[in-house]
Amino acid sequence: MSILELFLLQIKIVLLFGGLTIVVLSLTWLERRVLGKIQRRIGPNRVGPQGLLQPIADAIKLVTKEDIIPESADKLIYWLAPIVVFVPPFVIWVTIPIASNTTTLAVNNMHLGLLFVIALTVISITGLVMAGWGSANKYAILGGLRSTAQLISYEIPLIMVAISVLILCQTTDLKEIVDKQNIIPYALYLPLGLLLFFIAGIAEVGRVPFDIYHAESEIVGGPFVEYSGAHWSVFYLAEYIQTFTIAVLTTLLFLGGWHIPFISLEENIVLGFFITIIKAYAVVMIIFWFRGTFPRMRIDQLMAFAWKILIPLSFANVVISSGIIFYDIPLIVLSIINILITLAIGYVLYNKFTTPAKIDAEEMLRKARNYKLPEGI
């Protein structure tokens, strides 16, 4: 590489880092305002106009807090754990393209981009185990092991759905995947895949309804319990970066990236950039919407949901899509089969959970109406 190329690479990396930091800070502000609006209250609005400087105030507070390290903690692992959790999401961003014309707006768009992304997502799980072990706190160890079990289980549907997209488009280059969606986004061929990827992605990040391993209204904060101040803020930021990564991956793999669906436009880098960002933010808003609505699942129910529902469905998705591509069946069949499976699963879940409850509710009302005063009480 010549000096000029190296220099250009440096500039790109600095811009990427800067952009990501701004995005993550804006996500923290956006989440609190959106949650506030859902709950019919104002979010933060005191620090700066409309509270836009709130993330900076949070950062200052966290950095100036005292870093307490427990005495019996394993110092090396305790210090390494935040780094192992924080760095891989940034490294993933090296290969994610945001817009494309004749040049691609990515730091280094690799030919095996999708594989690279999937491989690196798994590294941050190690960091959580290290955080749990290094804290020398029995609740942290429990939380770390719980989180590892959860994250490993939810990696499988994520990877399987990515494979089914791979089968549809026959390439792992992320730019090519998006370019193949310039008329019809893959969400229309693989709606079940989109749903599975989205849910597995939320579980990977550790957001409601899958956030039991660091939930605050349960007993302790999981593997993060002994971290305070700047250390903890690293974990906090890593969660938001991973959220945004999942959102951007959903956009690129399923929603058509920087193309406007059904319209074949002459490609413009600036327009493409904004379209990707808008789509990614829309997905992020849906993640916040889920946070405002759902309660959280218990750890064994979470694992049952992954192993009994998501993994079989994602395997079925791979088999069906590979069958359809191999036999050259028109792709509309794929979307029909996907929609049918989604409806069937939804109906089965409804029957299993909600219908007994509604029957009980009816029974309760019936008994209420036929209430007779018992004798002798």
Next chain:
Amino acid sequence: MLSSMRGLMTTISEFFRPIVTAQYPEKHLPIADRYMGFPVLMYDGVIDEPYCTGCMVCVRNCPTDCMSAIMKDNPKNESGESKRRKIIDEFEINLGRCILCGICVEVCNFDAIEMSHQHELSVVNRNGNRANLPQLLEMGKSYQAETNWTPPIKPPKESKE
């Protein structure tokens, strides 16, 4: 699945409704007419003296013993201006102890004490919650101005004791 969708629809419909909170302290929520705030003493503007005669009925009936009072002979009675034979000399309410129950207002025979609409209590010194007679009369005057208070018409006197 379907019930989760219903939950999501509920939340998104609440997203578009107006907020129900008000940003304090720029905006205050409206206070009802009957709101029981801190007890304050009423001032008789006609005769230019407080209504309170220091009879101590409210002090005796307070559940938390937050008041103390001292009465004195009324100089204005000797000169014939006022019918009150005794008048209040010193009065102190510990507003931090008051539980805003309104019993003092019920038992007062002279309509001298009323519950104002003030409810905000932040002070910068330890005993700043104790309100003495000039402060209570001051708060009472602002309550009278705000609500156009007139003494209620007394029912014909029956011996109720």
Next chain:
Amino acid sequence: MSDQQSLNSVDMLLNMGPQHPSTHGVFRMVLQIDGERVLDVEPYIGYLHRGSEKLSEGEQYAQIITLFDRLDYLANFNNELVICMTVEKLMGVEVPERAEYIRVILCELNRIASHFLFYGTMGMDAGASTPILYGFRDREKIQSLFESVSGARMMHNYFKIGGIKADLPSDFFEKIQWLLNEIKQGVDQADSLLSFNEIFLNRTRNIGIINSEDALDFGLTGPNLRASGVPYDIRKNDPYSIYDRFSFDIPIGDRGDVWDRYFVRIQEIRESVKIIEQALKQIPDGEITANVRRIARPPKGDIFVHAENPRGDFGVYLVSDGSDKPYRLKIRPPSFCSLMALKHMMRNAYVSDAVMILGSIDIVLGEVDR
């Protein structure tokens, strides 16, 4: 089990201390857990003990009403009603009709407010962050109506021995029509957001089961008992005040799990709305207080009166010696007696379920500790 004994492991003690986001009030629970399962639970109470029963021996009856407001601080009117009924029964005072109707309307509104708070905290224990804000929004509407009637949002001191303090304000009837509409929408929203949500059902069905014989043995009352299948509501079985003039249903559960206890309360909100609507149609004009002395002096004797609070059977046993202060006042708090069943409900539970079970009994520490 045998290799655990040979490993000589000690079970872990987990302290959910007095300051905790999930225990409702200053309540301390020590759980003995084995991995994820709860083996034993030991509750510690007394962090909010204020000596109410002893204090009331030194206060006149008008002042005791202010004390009773603060016992179960989420159902103030219901507590005031019980102490007023106790003294009135002992003195033989008859409360005028209009006052009785106003008392019933306000008590039922307070029941609705308390159950809305229960709905909110139940959602929060399960991990959802919006139900509590929706519950409090509806509670605020009810409390601003209370403010216009009695002068205070929470500690009202509005019921007096023999009646009530002042008549209703002039705009009460239109406000309450609007409010009943809002309450109906609020409880429908609660149903659509949380009651039949699959994740919530998963968290609450078949958890913390207590069957009807055990519930009666442990002394559970109120919605907890009705959720286990025992048809007992003091408003129907042993009617006090004017409850025998209204027609309303009592929701009765089947299994006695957490969801039944939750849903019984949601249904009770709807039934209370029915009671209020009937009372508003029947309310007569008239006096609001009986002709009693300002200082009440009940004759010598003792009496026990109980009523249906939102949490259960709230009872007061009063021993009077003829003076203006009671000789002994004993309070039977429903939450205290319901806490006896906690260990039985938590057998075979996970740690995450312990929080839900405690939330479903709906305790208020002001009552438990007095």
